[in-house]
Amino acid sequence: MLNFYQQLATALQQGSVVLATVVKVQGSVPREVGAMMLFRSDGSSIGTIGGGAGEASIIEHARHVLATGEKQGVDIDLSGNLEHTKQGICGGRMHVWLERWQGESALALANEIVVSLQAGQDRVLIMPFASARSPYLSTPSSLLATPDDPAFITPLLHPPTLLIVGAGHVAVPLAHMAHLIDFRVVVQDDRPEFANHQRFSDATVLAQPIAPAVATLNTGALLYVALVTRGYQHDLAALRVLLPRSPHYIGMIGSQKRVKTVLQALQQEGIPDMAPSLLTAQLERIYAPIGLNLGALTPAEIAVSICAELIAVYRGGNGRSLSGSLAATPLSME
Template identity: 30%
Template structure:
């Protein structure tokens, strides 16, 4: 059961959904839940596992939902008697630890080349969940991109199937026009906080015109940051990655394109 619980939490995190892991750390007397019992509670109120069932479990679930809403871990104690908070007759007590897993900002990088590698190096210091989409294993592996999710195969199709939400930032830096176009098509109108595509104005305008002819609206296409990045100068892969990440942080933090001395 523990493996199932952890797998369900892992799936929820992949979909960027909130969850809580509840572990019974101590129990005394006739408590229905014993030390080591585990359950998961999700923001949609679904659960898996048990901490003993009955009124105790209903109360623990409500406490976990409050912890999820507040975004904080919590120790909680429950007395299972008339004078306790549950008004039960068991006569025991139970202590649980509620570990909350919240939504995180996710950086979805289509492509695994030099710019993608530099962008990964920058973003990992800002606690983003990073996902690499590539169709070449030599450019997308755990040696090149340690401690992040790597999805190999058709970039456009995999992006299309991947969950995207308001805390997703999509950067398209593949090795060619057709791959960029497929990734852009898969990312538009999905609710992402940011979608950016690398390339010259000529190239990005060409792709936008193609997508217009396929039925994408002008408003949808204007939401994409293409060409991508801020004009920071420099032409190395790290310079380009820094200009991209700076644009992402500008959007994320509702910043202003001003020198601090001008504010």
């Protein structure tokens, strides 16, 4: 989300844009309510509302909105069959709201959104449907939309933070991929030759020991941790600092033997000011070895498996193949 609004602000510096937002869905559709896509005057775009013929239709409407400034709602019917549909056959319907953003006021709003997201502030973006009203920011406690003043309301969710402990070979593709799936990425390693911005251009880099690095993290952010260190001693040091913070997710790379050694050591030694029962509960929550079982071997493949697990935890998925349910269902060819 943060990355999208940063790109919106950049695009507005270059001219007018049209923001397409999915505001209502019914049935099976490719994107969720709140999904956004940005159209520039040069014909380029950022983001997606699902691709295919449905998105192509939205592009045509966006050209009209860009030229006229008239807000517009567009229904995309994805419930057709192969012979008759022109918009796709996902099985559902989408209502997409199109609105032109332009000028200094729009740029100021985009920048304000970016600042709010970076600061973790509790804000919502309100997009009134009335033609004479412009989008604006508000707080959840002071929403102004009423039945007489309908609007689409988008919560501005602070991106989850992924702390990557260890800046070795796996960390490089992991940091890049995690950035692509909208995590705020922080990389920690006490070796400056590994932990530097040349290797991690998409991340905040902390070239220092783990304890002071963790102390700098935003306590209000949803924290995910990937331990991809160079040895189990570094896993132990990191877990002693991180477990009392109760991260939403902790995953640890390594063999079954390494994982067992680390967990047993923590259980036996304990952590100061942490009750044994709480420590046990926290240890049981660690994903170790980290990642989904994809048969990954290379650093990039391992990074994919870790990001797949991050998405599953964040979105509440089960990590199983999507083809499973369809494969078990006989298909009618009539």
